[in-house]
Amino acid sequence: MVLDNLGSSLRGSLDKLSGKSRVSEDDIEEIVKEIQRSLLQADVDVSLVMELSDSIKTRALEEEPPGGTTARDHVLSIVYEELVDLVGESTDIPLENQTILLAGLQGSGKTTTAAKMAWWFSKKGLRPAVIQTDTFRPGAYDQAKEMCSRAEVDFYGNPDNDDPVDIARKGLEETADADIHIVDTAGRHALEDDLIAEIEEIEAEVDPDRNLLVLDAAIGQGAKDQAKQFDKSIGINGVVITKLDGTAKGGGALTAVNETDSSIAFLGSGETVQDVERFEPNSFISRLLGMGDLGQLTERVQRAMEETQEEEEDWDPEDMLKGQFTLKDMRHQMNAMNKMGPLDQVMDMIPGMGGGLMDELPDDAMDVTKDRMRAFEVIMDSMTESELENPRSIGASQIRRISRGSGKDEERIRELLQQHKMMSQTLKQFQGMGQGGDMERMMKKMQGGGGGGGLGPFG
Ligand SMILES: Nc1nc2c(ncn2[C@@H]2O[C@H](COP(=O)(O)OP(=O)(O)OP(=O)(O)O)[C@@H](O)[C@H]2O)c(=O)[nH]1
Numbered sequence: 463m464v465l466d467n468l469g470s471s472l473r474g475s476l477d478k479l480s481g482k483s484r485v486s487e488d489d490i491e492e493i494v495k496e497i498q499r500s501l502l503q504a505d506v507d508v509s510l511v512m513e514l515s516d517s518i519k520t521r522a523l524e525e526e527p528p529g530g531t532t533a534r535d536h537v538l539s540i541v542y543e544e545l546v547d548l549v550g551e552s553t554d555i556p557l558e559n560q561t562i563l564l565a566g567l568q569g570s571g572k573t574t575t576a577a578k579m580a581w582w583f584s585k586k587g588l589r590p591a592v593i594q595t596d597t598f599r600p601g602a603y604d605q606a607k608e609m610c611s612r613a614e615v616d617f618y619g620n621p622d623n624d625d626p627v628d629i630a631r632k633g634l635e636e637t638a639d640a641d642i643h644i645v646d647t648a649g650r651h652a653l654e655d656d657l658i659a660e661i662e663e664i665e666a667e668v669d670p671d672r673n674l675l676v677l678d679a680a681i682g683q684g685a686k687d688q689a690k691q692f693d694k695s696i697g698i699n700g701v702v703i704t705k706l707d708g709t710a711k712g713g714g715a716l717t718a719v720n721e722t723d724s725s726i727a728f729l730g731s732g733e734t735v736q737d738v739e740r741f742e743p744n745s746f747i748s749r750l751l752g753m754g755d756l757g758q759l760t761e762r763v764q765r766a767m768e769e770t771q772e773e774e775e776d777w778d779p780e781d782m783l784k785g786q787f788t789l790k791d792m793r794h795q796m797n798a799m800n801k802m803g804p805l806d807q808v809m810d811m812i813p814g815m816g817g818g819l820m821d822e823l824p825d826d827a828m829d830v831t832k833d834r835m836r837a838f839e840v841i842m843d844s845m846t847e848s849e850l851e852n853p854r855s856i857g858a859s860q861i862r863r864i865s866r867g868s869g870k871d872e873e874r875i876r877e878l879l880q881q882h883k884m885m886s887q888t889l890k891q892f893q894g895m896g897q898g899g900d901m902e903r904m905m906k907k908m909q910g911g912g913g914g915g916g917l918g919p920f921g
Contacts (some may be wrong), residue, residue, distance in 0.1 A: 471496045472541065479534040483527075490522045493537060505682045506713030510548065510720060518544050543602035545747045549716060552741045553674075553700030553727035557586050559670055561634075561643040564702075565661055565692050566676035568649030571704030573602055573731055575676050576646040577609035578738035579702075582640045582728070593633030594619035595626035595664055606646060610749050610863035613735040615639050634668060645670065658695050665696045668851050672699045674727055675713045679706045685718035693722050700727035705743075707731040787886040789878075790848045793842055793884070795855050837870055838878050844868040853882055 475493045479485060494515045503513045518540055527536035562579070564572045568889045573596065579591035592610050594617070596602035603621040610617035618633040637643060645668050647661055665673065674699045677685050692698050701724055705745055719726055726741035842850065844867030849856050856864075856879060865872045 468556060469876060471500060476538055479532070479537060482533040485522055485533045485537055487523065490519055490537070491520075493541070494519055504713035507683070507717040507721070511716055513545055514548055517901050525876055536764045540621060540674065542747055544665075546743045548720070549741075549743050549746060550719060550725050552743060553672075554738070555672070555700075555724040557583075557588060560671040562672045562674060563645045563647065563661075563670040563696070564674055564676055565647055565696065565698070566649055567688060568599070569650060570676045571677045571730055572596075572608050572649060572700075572851055573646050574609065574733065575704060575728070575738070576606065576644045577613050577615070577704050577735050578730060579728060580615040580644055581613035582611060582643070582738050582740070584613065589616070589639065590640040590642035591616035591618060591633075593637065593643060595629045595633070595647045596646060596648040597624045597626050597629070602646075602648070602843075605759050609735055611635035622632060626660060627654065627667050630664050631665050636835075643668070645726060654836055658691070661692075662695055672727075674700050675724070676702045676748070677702050677718065678703060679712040679715055680708065682714040683715040683717070686721050687723055689718035689722040689724065693724070697725050699778075700725050702726075702728045702730060704730035707737070729918040757858060776902075787882075787889055789842060789845070789853050789882055792882050793839070793850075796838065799909045834877075834881075838881070841870050841875055841878050842867045853879055 472493065475489075475496050478492075479489060482489075496514055498511050498519065501514070502508065521540045521544075522537050525535060525536075525540070561832050564576055566572045573594070576594075578591045580592050583590040585732075592606060592615060594603055594606040596606075603619045606619060607617055616637050616639075618636050620629055620632070623629050623632075626648065633645070634643060645664065647664055648657070673692075673696050675689060675692050677688070687901075689698060689701070701715065701719050703712060703726060704705075706712060707728055718724075729739050729741050731737050731739075787913070841864060844864045845856075849860060859870050864870075864875050868875075
């Protein structure tokens with residue numbers, strides 16, 4: 463992952479600020495050095511690094527920490543904001559009919575990206591089609607076709623036609639039913655005149671709404687020239703950075719984006735069609751700093767909530783925040799979290815919850831496996847409304863009745879009650895923690911809907 467060691471080295475120097483209410487010049491120097499080292503190692507342009515470190519230094523020394531904020535949190539929030547500023551906003555990609563042209567050098571990941579983006583759009587409920595105009599690389603047609611079939615999206619290409627402009631034209635006609643057209647183009651080893659001429663002709667034919675430049679994260683400083691050249695010939699609206707899984711670099715691509723006044727649209731981090739995400743600056747930097755990823759979390763939570771068939775209309779997360787964690791809440795949480803993935807991973811994404819905090823909780827507090835959940839569901843169906851609202855009222859005779867009704871051992875029912883108690887205590891622990899405000903904001907965000915992301919740890 464790009465800038466991999468930034469988070470851990472930074473956390474080390476930030477931890478030295480713990481307990482301090484003010485930072486000294488020496489403290490800041492040390493932190494800024496760590497940041498410089500990591501950014502330079504990751505290939506970020508030197509002048510950008512200097513600009514960033516100067517502004518962190520000035521702000522950390524001059525700005526007053528807001529009341530109740532520790533020196534550590536204050537510095538961290540400045541570093542966070544400055545890094546978010548460095549990577550910039552995400553490219554605007556509206557969820558509406560459009561044509562997107564992909565440009566880039568050979569092997570940068572264009573074909574893979576075309577299929578990944580098509581998959582992404584299809585998950586947003588749109589109908590994408592990929593048009594493969596790469597007549598240069600022999601395997602490109604089969605690769606694109608295969609990936610599109612895996613992504614279950616429309617595909618057009620013609621291995622017997624060696625005119626990319628003609629393929630583009632026919633492709634648009636043949637896939638007229640699609641909402642989103644993603645046009646993949648050929649690459650070359652280097653920026654050559656014929657590549658530029660070809661892509662200009664294709665661009666003139668398809669008249670795209672957006673041109674995205676696909677850059678390999680490991681590219682280094684060469685990214686800048688490429689971005690400038692493509693920008694000059696067809697105009698670049700956004701960048702896709704690929705292969706983030708394979709490198710700790712990526713700074714070259716970040717620099718290219720910065721230098722050409724462009725922005726990042728998507729990130730690719732693997733070879734399968736699902737290994738793609740929309741670039742979201744807040745969540746990208748939160749993750750980089752190892753502070754959890756609220757943006758990604760809220761997106762996953764929302765998806766899970768949408769998929770969860772709401773039977774209990776009266777479920778109110780506000781009550782849960784006030785500490786009244788009922789069995790209904792538990793059932794709701796189990797349904798939602800089951801769809802999001804393992805609970806401990808989900809918790810890891812919440813700021814302040816990652817990095818060892820989970821280790822302090824009892825192991826089985828989060829161990830709600832699918833089997834147990836199914837059994838718990840059945841048991842809860844045999845409970846009365848008032849038992850669900852007030853599990854503490856459930857005594858031995860109720861347990862016997864519920865056991866008969868659900869066909870589950872009494873032991874199972876005690877286990878469920880025990881689980882509820884543990885989750886309720888865990889929740890109280892979260893509420894009592896310093897970052898409780900974040901938890902509350904997150905819960906509000908979960909119930910409030912709206913677009914994923916945009917909610918930084920300091921938001
Ligand atoms: N690990 C990893 N591999 C990737 C990623 N994106 C693409 N690849 C791999 O990189 C190689 C090149 O990707 P392609 O999609 O074929 O690149 P291209 O830009 O279309 O190449 P040309 O058609 O030759 O210009 C393939 O082996 C892909 O599987 C990624 O995000 N992570």
